[in-house]
Amino acid sequence: MQTVKKWHLIHILSDLPLAGKAPQRGNTYDGPVPDEANQPRFLTLAQVADELNVKQSLVQRLIRTVELRAFQVGGRGMWRIGRQDVEDYITQAYQRTAERIAAGDFDDGAESEDQE
Incomplete structure (x- = not known):
């Protein structure tokens, strides 16, 4: 797992399908993000x-x-x-x-x- 900053997470999430919804500005998360490629x-x-x-x-x-x-x-x-x-x-x-x-x-x- 890696720790990412909010701007990096928004970039990562923007590439993921989230039931047709893009992340809204202001949503932040500074915790670990699972690296599924290494699973x-x-x-x-x-x-x-x-x-x-x-x-x-x-x-x-x-x-x-x-x-x-x-x-x-x-x-x-x-x-x-x-x-x-x-x-x-x-x-x-x-x-x-x-x-x-x-x-x-x-x-x-x-x-x-x-x-x-």
Whole structure:
């Protein structure tokens, strides 16, 4: 990641399609900008688990149940998952969640702290 100044960010954003809207003058951001050109095309099981903030065994289960596309490479059968496949999985997970919430099925998964 690189840190850019506001004038550089406006130049970068002007080249990106933002739903037909160009950045307005005065919008600033002095934080890090991801450098997608340097991102690997394929990820390991451990990298996907880290990206999703889950255990590697859950990623393996998602692959076994064909919820997440993956393939094996090399003589040792190392698993690789395409970066776009991870993004597609996340998009589908958001869609499934929205449908469940709309249907009235909202379970917070007991992640909240104990309330008294």
